[in-house]
Amino acid sequence: MPLYEYTCNKCDTDFELMVGLNNTKPIKCSSCGSKKVSKKFSSCVFKLIGKGFYANDYANKGKERKRKTGK
Numbered sequence: 508m509p510l511y512e513y514t515c516n517k518c519d520t521d522f523e524l525m526v527g528l529n530n531t532k533p534i535k536c537s538s539c540g541s542k543k544v545s546k547k548f549s550s551c552v553f554k555l556i557g558k559g560f561y562a563n564d565y566a567n568k569g570k571e572r573k574r575k576t577g578k
Contacts, residue, residue: 512549517541 509528514521515536522537533542 512547513544516543
């Protein structure tokens with residue numbers, strides 16, 4: 508489930524909430540319980556840790572082709 512950030516329009520509290528894509532319930536403020544909230548636009552965090560796709564596969568494709576053809 509994605510994690511969204513919201514701001515309450517009544518008490519000006521910022522809070523995070525995991526909301527499913529099929530959620531039909533209104534979002535309520537975690538402080539005052541108001542249903543008047545606005546979704547915030549925030550940057551997502553993406554971090555590659557350890558040996559992953561880029562280090563193992565993509566980065567070495569060009570080098571492997573050169574070795575195989577002898578160039």
